[in-house]
Amino acid sequence: MPEPVISIEGLWKSYGDVEAVKGLDLRVEEKEVFAVLGPNGAGKTTMLEILEGYRSRDAGRVEVLGTDPSTPDPAWRERVGIVLQETALETLLTVRESLELYAGYYSSPRPVEEVIELVGLEEKADARAGKLSGGQMRRLDVGIALIGDPDLLFLDEPTTGFDPSARRHAWQMIAGLRDLGKTVLLTTHYMDEAQFLADRVAVINRGRVVAVDTPERLGDRENLSTRISFRIAAGMPIPGVEVLQALDGARTEAADGGAEIGFESDSPTTDLNRLAAWAVEHGVELQGIEVRRPSLEDVYLELTAR
Amino acid sequence: MSSLSLAVHEFRFSQKVFWRNPGSVFFTVLLPVIFLVIFGTIFGSDPIESLGGVPTTTYYVPAIVTLAVVSATMVSLAVNLTTAREAGLLKRGRGTPQPAWVFIAGRVGNAIVVSVLMVVVVTAIGRLLYDAPVPWGHIPEIGLTLIVGAAAFCCLGVAMTAIIPSREAAPAITNVITLPLYFLSGVFIPESEIPDGVLSFSGIFPVRNFFEAFFTAYDPVSSATGLEWGNLALVALWGVAGLLLALRFFRWAPKG
Numbered sequence: 001m002p003e004p005v006i007s008i009e010g011l012w013k014s015y016g017d018v019e020a021v022k023g024l025d026l027r028v029e030e031k032e033v034f035a036v037l038g039p040n041g042a043g044k045t046t047m048l049e050i051l052e053g054y055r056s057r058d059a060g061r062v063e064v065l066g067t068d069p070s071t072p073d074p075a076w077r078e079r080v081g082i083v084l085q086e087t088a089l090e091t092l093l094t095v096r097e098s099l100e101l102y103a104g105y106y107s108s109p110r111p112v113e114e115v116i117e118l119v120g121l122e123e124k125a126d127a128r129a130g131k132l133s134g135g136q137m138r139r140l141d142v143g144i145a146l147i148g149d150p151d152l153l154f155l156d157e158p159t160t161g162f163d164p165s166a167r168r169h170a171w172q173m174i175a176g177l178r179d180l181g182k183t184v185l186l187t188t189h190y191m192d193e194a195q196f197l198a199d200r201v202a203v204i205n206r207g208r209v210v211a212v213d214t215p216e217r218l219g220d221r222e223n224l225s226t227r228i229s230f231r232i233a234a235g236m237p238i239p240g241v242e243v244l245q246a247l248d249g250a251r252t253e254a255a256d257g258g259a260e261i262g263f264e265s266d267s268p269t270t271d272l273n274r275l276a277a278w279a280v281e282h283g284v285e286l287q288g289i290e291v292r293r294p295s296l297e298d299v300y301l302e303l304t305a306r
Numbered sequence: 307m308s309s310l311s312l313a314v315h316e317f318r319f320s321q322k323v324f325w326r327n328p329g330s331v332f333f334t335v336l337l338p339v340i341f342l343v344i345f346g347t348i349f350g351s352d353p354i355e356s357l358g359g360v361p362t363t364t365y366y367v368p369a370i371v372t373l374a375v376v377s378a379t380m381v382s383l384a385v386n387l388t389t390a391r392e393a394g395l396l397k398r399g400r401g402t403p404q405p406a407w408v409f410i411a412g413r414v415g416n417a418i419v420v421s422v423l424m425v426v427v428v429t430a431i432g433r434l435l436y437d438a439p440v441p442w443g444h445i446p447e448i449g450l451t452l453i454v455g456a457a458a459f460c461c462l463g464v465a466m467t468a469i470i471p472s473r474e475a476a477p478a479i480t481n482v483i484t485l486p487l488y489f490l491s492g493v494f495i496p497e498s499e500i501p502d503g504v505l506s507f508s509g510i511f512p513v514r515n516f517f518e519a520f521f522t523a524y525d526p527v528s529s530a531t532g533l534e535w536g537n538l539a540l541v542a543l544w545g546v547a548g549l550l551l552a553l554r555f556f557r558w559a560p561k562g
Contacts, residue, residue, distance in 0.1 A: 052401060082401040087394075089393075090390075092323045101315075106402070
């Protein structure tokens, strides 16, 4: 098994009386896109800044690309690209100039034009950074982090504050990094972002990792029950326990005199089949029928509620 | 890359940013010229008897050169580095393989080049508009004064960023420090109009000493050597103090 790109064991960090990170363990493997989720103040940025070589730690063992990041050297910096939580650009330089400036810091940078294409700013290459939209600025920010052709990329909340289309655009770009063989560690508040981008997700709460898995399996999500819900119009027959045991107590009165029905199902295919057969037989429409697996957000809220 | 080429790379982009920033061009390049013309127009060219009969307009050339260099070095660096720090640019730069000093060096290089340019521009305008003699015979003295002063005020500018909390506060804090010193040091008002007690007070500070050194280097009437070692030493001492404070208190990232 290859060495992990990031390995953290028992990481502790406090600021005065506040313990930001309390015994955190994490491994990120080569070439994976790894998302870290967690509420504000959970310790995400503290952990990230320790991994990036910006912050010291109080205790624990940390290795990033085989090196302790508390003593970063230029050779290690060559291999690490960083996008900070706040976009940091020189507004008076153009997109191309900004990339040329940072290209000069690395011994074998990627060609500037290639990076412009990679982040989709071809049409803005000669526009000043200060004239770009928020989403374009962030893409330039990512471009700057990529200019040194790093093996590992840190993205701290890369799409916070974006409108939905800018977010899609950024996602496609980040997904493209996987094809370049980069390892990416990103933090985010958006479940759909983690779902779309990440191979694996860690949820951090109160300075510790409370769950790590693929977005599909996080928090045993695969094995949690599916929720089935629908409405029956007023005056129509209503299915009861003779159809499905689970319908016991599943009904509430709707405002228009109809019924709202919702229940948890461990065997949704069978249950739906029975319901549908009953509905067809009685000529009843199951209005607004929804079959919903617990979302990543449900699992996340459950995991961080404590 | 060698250290020099790293610094040159950084300097090239510092230059671009400087000339594209209307604020820095106005306050650093145009304002000193405007001051020279305003003071020349208001106070005329009457001789200042206590200074050996130097015409007032000639007096203002080294005075405004002093202001221009302080502005291009200390003020510009304090504002510019604070802005870069608060925008996260310094923090981001620290995340690259680049050694940290290069980010300061590029901006200091910019400050020194603009200073040299301003010495030439202010001297040339003094000659063209007010017949203030160009001190051709004292080029080495002026050069040395400029180098010592620019270096010292650069250090003070870097140190000053430690007490500037935000980019909005930068112009106010630098003005609060420099404007009174310009008045008290004979930069805005001829020193013949300023009480001796005030001059000996401002003589503690680097602006007054820097101006005296420049005045001696420019003075066509009284100067024999063109150098004021005492004044230059005091300026250098302030510079060293600034350097030590900068090394101790300079921050690379916004607070918090």
